[in-house]
Amino acid sequence: MSERTISECPASDRAWPRALRLLHWASAVLVISALGLGAYMVQVVEDPAERFDLTQTHKTIGVVIFALTFVRLCLRVLTTAPRHAHASRLLAAKAMHAGLYALLLLLPASGWLMATTTPVRVPTVVLGLFTLPYPLAPDLATYRVAHAVHVTAAISLALLVLLHSAAALAHALVGRGHHRRDAARVRPALRPAPE
Amino acid sequence: MGTSHFDRLVFGRRTRGIARTGSSWALLAAATLALAAGSMVRAAIPAQGWRIDEEKTAIGFKIEAVGFPTTRGRFTRYSGRILLDLDHPAKSFTSFTVDSDSVELGSKAFDDFVKSAALLNVTRFPTLSFTSTQVEKLDPHTARVTGNLTMLGVTKPVALTVNVETEPSGKRRVIAFSATATVKRSDYGMIFGIPLIDDALEITVKTRALSDE
Numbered sequence: 001m002s003e004r005t006i007s008e009c010p011a012s013d014r015a016w017p018r019a020l021r022l023l024h025w026a027s028a029v030l031v032i033s034a035l036g037l038g039a040y041m042v043q044v045v046e047d048p049a050e051r052f053d054l055t056q057t058h059k060t061i062g063v064v065i066f067a068l069t070f071v072r073l074c075l076r077v078l079t080t081a082p083r084h085a086h087a088s089r090l091l092a093a094k095a096m097h098a099g100l101y102a103l104l105l106l107l108p109a110s111g112w113l114m115a116t117t118t119p120v121r122v123p124t125v126v127l128g129l130f131t132l133p134y135p136l137a138p139d140l141a142t143y144r145v146a147h148a149v150h151v152t153a154a155i156s157l158a159l160l161v162l163l164h165s166a167a168a169l170a171h172a173l174v175g176r177g178h179h180r181r182d183a184a185r186v187r188p189a190l191r192p193a194p195e
Numbered sequence: 196m197g198t199s200h201f202d203r204l205v206f207g208r209r210t211r212g213i214a215r216t217g218s219s220w221a222l223l224a225a226a227t228l229a230l231a232a233g234s235m236v237r238a239a240i241p242a243q244g245w246r247i248d249e250e251k252t253a254i255g256f257k258i259e260a261v262g263f264p265t266t267r268g269r270f271t272r273y274s275g276r277i278l279l280d281l282d283h284p285a286k287s288f289t290s291f292t293v294d295s296d297s298v299e300l301g302s303k304a305f306d307d308f309v310k311s312a313a314l315l316n317v318t319r320f321p322t323l324s325f326t327s328t329q330v331e332k333l334d335p336h337t338a339r340v341t342g343n344l345t346m347l348g349v350t351k352p353v354a355l356t357v358n359v360e361t362e363p364s365g366k367r368r369v370i371a372f373s374a375t376a377t378v379k380r381s382d383y384g385m386i387f388g389i390p391l392i393d394d395a396l397e398i399t400v401k402t403r404a405l406s407d408e
Contacts, residue, residue, distance in 0.1 A: 048266040049301030056304060120260070120388040122308060140390070 015082055023072045027065060031104070034061045035158055052122075059115060059124045063132060066108035073101060096164055103157040110153060113146035248403040251371075254293055255399050260392040268309065270323075272297035277372070277402075284332035289340060291400065292324040313387045320347050328352075336360060340374065344398075346383040353378055355400070368406040375399045 015021070041054040084090045115124055116134035124132040136142070255269035275291025295317045300306055310317040327342035336359055344353040357374040380396045381389060 042262075046264050047301060048264045049305045051264055052305040052308070053302050119391050120263075121313070 017075075017079055020072065020075055020079060023068060023075070027068050027072065027104070030061055030065050030068065031157070031161065034058060034065060034107075035154060035161070037061065038154055056122070056124070059111065059132075060126050062108040062111045063124070063126045065104060066112075069101065069104040069108075076101075093167070096160065096167065099160055100157070100164060103153055103160065107150065107153045107157060110146050110150040114143055114150055117143040117146060119143070246405055248405050251401065251403040253399070253401045254291070257397040257399070258393055258395070260388065262391075266300065268298055268300040270294065270297045271299055279370075284330050284338055287330040287338075287340075288327055289330075289342070290324070290326040292322050295321055295323055314385065316347060325353070325355075344376075344378065344383075346378075346380075347385055349383040351378075351382050355398075369403060371401075371403045373399070373401045 016024070037054055037058045041051055041058060045051045045054060084093070112132065113136070115121070115132070116136045117139045119138045119140060121134065121138055126132060253269055254273050255267060257265060257267045259265055270293040272294035273291055276289065278288040280286040295315045296310060298306060298309055298315060298317075300309060309315055312319070322345075324345045325342055327340050329341040331339045331341075333339055338357045338359060340355045340357050342353060342355070343350050353376050355374040355376040357372055360369075360371040360373075362369045362371065375397060377395050377397045379394050380386075381394050385396075
């Protein structure tokens, strides 16, 4: 492995592919909207009609996030991650990303389970295009479990999003010297043997 | 309106802006006189008309649900009549019919859902109605009106508690009626959402009659 300055690293080494980055930011906007809407519609809204409307919007956003995450994961599996020399930080990043992906699938899935098993069954029309199927019969016990999972996962996701944003910001601001510093560490293999 | 020995009140509204229906209104003393005299009620009493204050007429409902705000709705198209005998309350009568399609809860999506087969099923049951069978005066301001409520094609007896207030308001006389009843909607086959949405449905009918002056 030769020593290179940051400008000599190929782009794929330094950054995620453009498609993944685009999907990431689209997803980020949707996730923050869904989290915000979920908290707002349950904790703040007092008008039942507004609550009804916001719930339908919240469900639609959730379905889109699920579809988006599925596409992202397919692309991610086929992508080589950018180089990262710090093993411990790499592990932390991988754990964070895995956690985020897991929650991004768990949240819409538990939400869908809520929508299908609730005694208060309201059709979910996604973007005016199709109606979400409800293959399970209403069951109050299952609904209560799905609801608990959904809320817990939502709070977890909110916390992870905050951590993830902080880490990404720190990396962007502080971590730029990586390649230059770590290039020096690559050299030991080329050093002459100690006497 | 001639020969009836009841004070008759007819109210109804099809859509906003259409002129309200009304009727002439005979005073009680004159009504008894009319019985004896047989007719000519108008000639026996000073000319006085009453009209329904449609701005203050409302037919609505309220329902509670777990983890959801209290839901209130109203019906904007209805018709009805009240025949009131203040001296012999037991002879009074009321009936009203409501267009189920005229329900309003505050948003189109919410209205559409409540009108769907899950709840009001308006395409199959276009009306809700109530017809009184018995009126009992409880005290000078309260009456119990028992009657039949028809909802989703099912008819069951219901008792409404009616508050009656007569107010001299300057030169005008005002009679205000406020009736409430709580029904178990499952009795009528409306089981959607139970137990998360309450079985108890509170129905309220308010109306006011003003004398012309």
